Amino acid sequence: MKLKQPGIYYLAILLVLVIFPVMYTFRLFDRDIPIDSFESGKDTIELRFLSSWGGTDTKAVQLQLLLEEFEKENHGVRIINESMSGTEFLFKLKTNFAQGNDPDVFGLWPGSDIKILINQGKVADLTELLESDREWAANFGEEAWGYDQFDGRIYGLPCEIIYEGLFLNMDLFTKYGVKVPGTYEELKDAVRIFRDRGIIPIAYNSTPEGTFLYQNIVMRLGGKEDTENPYKAGVINQCYIDGMKYVKELYELGAFPEDAFTIDDKTRDNLFIEKKAAMIAQGSWFIGVGSLKAEDETVDIIPFPVFREGKSYPSSIIYGLGNGNFHMSTKAFESPEKREMCIKLLKFLTSVDSAKLFSHETGFISNIKIPEQDMQSSRLMGKGKELIANSMELVGPTDSFIDRNLWEQILVTSFPQVLEGRKTPEEVFEEMDRKAMQQ
Numbered sequence: 001m002k003l004k005q006p007g008i009y010y011l012a013i014l015l016v017l018v019i020f021p022v023m024y025t026f027r028l029f030d031r032d033i034p035i036d037s038f039e040s041g042k043d044t045i046e047l048r049f050l051s052s053w054g055g056t057d058t059k060a061v062q063l064q065l066l067l068e069e070f071e072k073e074n075h076g077v078r079i080i081n082e083s084m085s086g087t088e089f090l091f092k093l094k095t096n097f098a099q100g101n102d103p104d105v106f107g108l109w110p111g112s113d114i115k116i117l118i119n120q121g122k123v124a125d126l127t128e129l130l131e132s133d134r135e136w137a138a139n140f141g142e143e144a145w146g147y148d149q150f151d152g153r154i155y156g157l158p159c160e161i162i163y164e165g166l167f168l169n170m171d172l173f174t175k176y177g178v179k180v181p182g183t184y185e186e187l188k189d190a191v192r193i194f195r196d197r198g199i200i201p202i203a204y205n206s207t208p209e210g211t212f213l214y215q216n217i218v219m220r221l222g223g224k225e226d227t228e229n230p231y232k233a234g235v236i237n238q239c240y241i242d243g244m245k246y247v248k249e250l251y252e253l254g255a256f257p258e259d260a261f262t263i264d265d266k267t268r269d270n271l272f273i274e275k276k277a278a279m280i281a282q283g284s285w286f287i288g289v290g291s292l293k294a295e296d297e298t299v300d301i302i303p304f305p306v307f308r309e310g311k312s313y314p315s316s317i318i319y320g321l322g323n324g325n326f327h328m329s330t331k332a333f334e335s336p337e338k339r340e341m342c343i344k345l346l347k348f349l350t351s352v353d354s355a356k357l358f359s360h361e362t363g364f365i366s367n368i369k370i371p372e373q374d375m376q377s378s379r380l381m382g383k384g385k386e387l388i389a390n391s392m393e394l395v396g397p398t399d400s401f402i403d404r405n406l407w408e409q410i411l412v413t414s415f416p417q418v419l420e421g422r423k424t425p426e427e428v429f430e431e432m433d434r435k436a437m438q439q
Helices: 006-030 035-040 060-073 087-098 112-119 127-131 142-148 170-175 184-196 209-228 238-252 265-273 339-349 352-359 379-390 404-419 425-438
Strands: 045-050 077-081 105-107 160-169 200-202 277-283 299-302 317-321 325-328
Touching: 045 087, 045 339, 060 077, 060 339, 060 352, 087 112, 105 339, 142 317, 160 170, 160 209, 160 379, 184 200, 184 238, 184 277, 209 238, 209 265, 209 277, 209 317, 209 404, 238 404, 238 425, 265 277, 299 379, 317 379, 325 339, 404 425
Parallel strands: 045 077, 045 105, 200 277
Antiparallel strands: 105 325, 160 277, 160 299, 160 317
16 A cells, blocks of 8 residues: 555655754754854864974973863863974964964963063063962972062963073093083193094084083173173173184184084984084083983083183073963953863873973973872983082073074074184174164
């Protein structure tokens, strides 16, 4: 009998195919969820994170693991990790803010760049947030808050302590009977011996990171006061001028690689790591790079040698906060959809568990209070802590006190000309002054 009434059968199927989708659509309308959003998953909260802990950075892997863990613990959240290492990071960060493409949460060390963003109203004021959660605020070392305070308000969360010094391949010093330099004259003696033995004395290049050598020299010459306050009555302090002259003297002694003007940062670092260079001016973040293990017995770290006319103490080092200094953009703070999740992410990144992970097998020195029984201090990390503890003067990174654009676009790019005698240090700073007037 059913075969004689095919019209009724097909009509029933048609009703199912037409009515059910319509009913489903009305259900979506009732829930105020757009159809395209529901189908594509656009209701997921996306947070953009940007730091220098990407690419070849020693903390890139740990960061990615933590962000993935945060996503698992917070269903419906997607972290877009845009972190990148090297000079590309700062360019991307500043470009994004300039174009209104502000990251939600980002890492940035103290200095002129964060001050500019704060003055522009781009960075969230976290003072009341921290005051309302005393338990969270108590996790941070007290002394570091000063780096993130502007006009008495707190704009960052200080997690990573950094330092700079002179890294030595001690096996090369022992092999060639070279004295560990405590003074600049002894450093020049070491340069001559290594040069004559076919070893590159100092791994150096003409990039922003290459200026770590220059920065340490400036710190030694100027001490804390002149280094951290580079201009007096509108005139650059002499330590910044003389610092370039001393780098030129080392260049003329043959202290640097022959291709120092063209090699990149990775190549420079590898000269030291592969024992082709005896020394390198670097920082705590260098530990764990490539095959430089945190337990390496052949590497030592010392304060940069002192100058006879210098104003710093023999134990002085460059010290401050690294990129593990987290901020929230004002745009994210004022977003009803993103604010609470950004705060949750900040608390997650600055937790004791996260600090323990970042500290593992790198030179990361945590400003988060890790319980003593949970500390895993490697040999080189311990060496860095020793440098900090023994220093009578902690001086901020030199490139934090001069406009970063001027530093990178004029000072850094002028170094080859200065070293070859085609431009004087005085002319470099005159050019920087003219550029500053035009901004």
